[in-house]
Amino acid sequence: MASIPPGVLGALDPTSDRAAFRQIADQLREAIDKGRFKEGAKLPSESELVEHYGKTRMTVRNALGILQGEGLTVHEHGRGVFVRPRPPVKRLASDRFARRHRDQGKAAFVVEAEAAGSRPEVDSLEVREERSTPDISARLGSARKVLARRRRYLLDGKPVETAVSYLPLDIARNTPIAEPNPGPGGIYARLEELGHELDHFEEEVRARMPAPDEVKTLRLASGVPVIHLVRTAYDTDGRAVEVCDTVMSADAYVLAYQLPAS
Amino acid sequence: MASIPPGVLGALDPTSDRAAFRQIADQLREAIDKGRFKEGAKLPSESELVEHYGKTRMTVRNALGILQGEGLTVHEHGRGVFVRPRPPVKRLASDRFARRHRDQGKAAFVVEAEAAGSRPEVDSLEVREERSTPDISARLGSARKVLARRRRYLLDGKPVETAVSYLPLDIARNTPIAEPNPGPGGIYARLEELGHELDHFEEEVRARMPAPDEVKTLRLASGVPVIHLVRTAYDTDGRAVEVCDTVMSADAYVLAYQLPAS
DNA sequence: TAGTGGTCTAGACCACACC
DNA sequence: GTGTGGTCTAGACCACTAT
Secondary structure (H helix, E strand, O other), rough: OOOOOOOOOOOOOOOOOOHHHHHHHHHHHHHOOOOOOOOOOOOOOHHHHHHOOOOOOOHHHHHHHHHHHOOOEEEEEEEEEEOOOOOOOOEEEEOOOOHHHHHHOOOOOHHHHHOHHHHHHHHEEEEEEEEOOOOHHHHOOOEEEEEEEEEEEEOOEEEEEEEEEEHHHHHHHOOEEEEEEOOOHHHHHHHHHHHEEEEEEEEEEEOOOOOOHHHHEEEEEEEOEEEEEEEEEOHHHEEEEEEEEEEOOOOOOEEEEEOOOO | OOOOOOOOOOOOOOOOOHHHHHHHHHHHHHHOOOOOOOOOEEOOOHHHEEEEEEEHHHHHHHHHHHHHHOOEEEEEEOEHHHHHEOOOOEOOOOOOOOOOOOOOOOHHHHHHHHHOOOOOEEEEEEEEEEEEHHHHHHOOOOOOOEEEEEEEEEOEEEEEEEEEEEEEEEHOOHHHHHOOOOOOOOHHHHHOOOOOOOOEEEEEEEEEEOOOOHHOOOOOOOOOOOEEEEEEEEEEOOOOOEEEEEEEEOOOEEEEEEEEOO
């Protein structure tokens, strides 16, 4: 068993009211923040920490659990505990749905990702007709049945986002929108060809901890929240023609918006 | 010790590969999701769960720790574990900085909150000159020193947001902007009076788990992420005149934006 | 095979809330 | 005082990774 380099971690203060496992977590957190453990570096093993602090393994594990909950570390069974690397984030610009970005043969996600030097993938593509939920109905203005397009997006092999688009059946049924591949420019281009010229989009942004199925689908490290984004597309008649419900790994994205001052 | 109503929680599957504490967490999560425990309701105590499942207290506590990490429960020392109530969220509309909302005698936060039936407060107000960080300098276009305006917002006594505004000293020094109370319409109104007519704002939105000091300041329950929002205000000359760095309790807000289609 | 983290037992004492 | 959750001990066995 290797030992911990001197000066990296201090000693506990037995007179403190702060629980031992919190003090240990504080010291590890500080060491990470100050770069004494760099991104991707391995923290001391549990047995090293047990020896260093003179506490039992359970206490040390509680401390490590705090860091895990804060998203600072990833724990790999049989290997060790590592400082979680901060992956490069993808910036979603406020003009990402502008018509001028739509004249490509590829989907917007693919174009943007390749421009950023990443390897994009789309999988789990599923298109089917469904009964609408009350929330989707309210946003679409009372469609009982909808066309649902589900997919998952990956960057460099890592899942980053799931999305479900809901469209009223009277618009989408028996059109290219109901095909797995809707063609160049995506469903927004098809909607405009079908006479629904797009006017604007509304997006609602929330953040929360993921549900267990989201952890699985997005392969989320523990301590990583999700951004929940619901976008509604309106045509020039003021009709809601699509609702897109998106769940994104929060460590993969930064959203950018522009707001008018007037 | 009361006992658990029959049918609410099942039994463990000893043949399953899934760890006992995960199975217990699954059953409690399902019971919460299905409304068998309602918002604010008390879950069975640890000793009740120990008896029900025939596992030790440590195993039961691990299960409860999962739910806590998911933000599903709040744990109150000496009282019990409760289903976390979903507080009403405050909707931040995309036109919230429009000039027409600025002609009030009160701050925008106060006006909106009162309209929504909440009791708003602003505290921890602090205004001072500071050295700029590299990030703020880059956003403002190289101001070495800045005026920093720090404050914390509360709704009905609960802290929901901290914000720091940074303004270049050559704009803000010796103006009402440097006063604790900048007057009606806030600093944006003062900026326009000083000749910096506002053109637009840019916002960057991220989500992450809070740092320990943010947990304290915002009194965050465990399992609640924060929304980190950085807004830059530009005047009609294209100059960045303010950067506002905001950390919001993610369970208190939903952000709404409008995007153009053209 | 050795080292790592994951799960679990069976206790103990403490701090806090409520009656 | 009783019941609650918070902290901690001192073990045990297992599963996974690396060599």
